[in-house]
Amino acid sequence: MAKDNVLVEVNNLTKYFPIGSGGFLRKKVTELKAVDGVTFAVHHGETLGLVGESGSGKTTVGKCVLQLHRPTSGEVSFKGKNLVDLTDKQLRPFRPKLQVIFQDPYESLNPRFTAYDIITEPLRLHHATKTECRNRVKELLDIVGLAPYMAERYPHEFSGGQRQRLGVARALALQPEFIVCDEPLSALDVSIQAQVLNLLDDLQRQFGVAYLFISHDLSVVRHISHRVAVMYLGKIMEIAPRDALYDRPLHPYTQALLSAVPVPDPKV
Numbered sequence: 001m002a003k004d005n006v007l008v009e010v011n012n013l014t015k016y017f018p019i020g021s022g023g024f025l026r027k028k029v030t031e032l033k034a035v036d037g038v039t040f041a042v043h044h045g046e047t048l049g050l051v052g053e054s055g056s057g058k059t060t061v062g063k064c065v066l067q068l069h070r071p072t073s074g075e076v077s078f079k080g081k082n083l084v085d086l087t088d089k090q091l092r093p094f095r096p097k098l099q100v101i102f103q104d105p106y107e108s109l110n111p112r113f114t115a116y117d118i119i120t121e122p123l124r125l126h127h128a129t130k131t132e133c134r135n136r137v138k139e140l141l142d143i144v145g146l147a148p149y150m151a152e153r154y155p156h157e158f159s160g161g162q163r164q165r166l167g168v169a170r171a172l173a174l175q176p177e178f179i180v181c182d183e184p185l186s187a188l189d190v191s192i193q194a195q196v197l198n199l200l201d202d203l204q205r206q207f208g209v210a211y212l213f214i215s216h217d218l219s220v221v222r223h224i225s226h227r228v229a230v231m232y233l234g235k236i237m238e239i240a241p242r243d244a245l246y247d248r249p250l251h252p253y254t255q256a257l258l259s260a261v262p263v264p265d266p267k268v
């Protein structure tokens with residue numbers, strides 16, 4: 001893909017977490033290399049799948065891209081601007097364009113807020129008027145397939161799939177160009193997963209939004225991604241177009257990961 005089509009570029013990204021050892025008087029501190037020299041790009045309207053086993057650093061990469069974690073070193077550029085260099089205040093204009101959808105919508109949605117409050121929170125932070133908020137909520141509920149009367153409901157009054165739709169509506173409120181989807185289907189019933197996956201697919205087609213789609217579910221990633229990156233112990237082992245990666249994995253770790261996927265045919 002052409003270089004000028006790049007939306008997010010990550011260069012040699014590292015994130016080390018301090019880990020203390022011994023009692024508090026013995027202050028020897030070592031570092032956990034959660035992300036260790038990761039480089040990739042996400043293009044406009046593209047989905048990059050990020051797979052790997054638990055603890056390989058996927059969520060930390062997502063948080064570093066969004067600057068929810070400040071990287072230890074490396075670059076994260078959005079439309080050519082390195083976000084790592086910016087102060088929190090300088091980052092503010094970029095925040096609306098970079099959003100996140102979490103694994104467990106129940107944990108990420110304030111239980112004391114109605115759906116209306118949840119969706120309009122980011123809008124109000126960006127000084128939208130009451131009329132703008134009302135109109136946008138109506139529009140967003142429609143986009144994610146929820147009925148207008150649901151605006152008055154609280155998170156516990158939604159089903160799991162509906163709650164994730166609410167999370168998607170909130171992420172879309174400020175018209176983002178890039179969304180980190182961090183295991184967005186893992187907390188949902190299998191029967192509901194396909195619906196939410198199709199919704200994300202439709203939104204990409206409609207609005208041209210790009211996704212970094214984090215999952216340990218290789219079949220879900222295969223369905224939604226244009227390209228796939230495989231992470232292991234904080235590093236990217238292989239990054240390739242979806243079909244090439246699944247049909248002809250080059251790295252032994254990718255081969256091992258794919259061969260560990262159960263095949264639904266008992267004869268195989």
Ligand SMILES: Nc1ncnc2c1ncn2[C@@H]1O[C@H](COP(=O)(O)OP(=O)(O)OP(=O)(O)O)[C@@H](O)[C@H]1O
Pocket residue numbers: 017018032034052053054055056057058059060061216
């Ligand atoms: N805030 C933190 N402080 C210290 N260590 C952390 C922190 N966040 C993550 N880690 C560690 O960094 C490593 C990578 O974690 P991360 O959550 O990014 O992995 P992951 O691939 O997303 O795993 P999972 O699929 O289980 O969510 C893990 O060893 C984790 O314990």
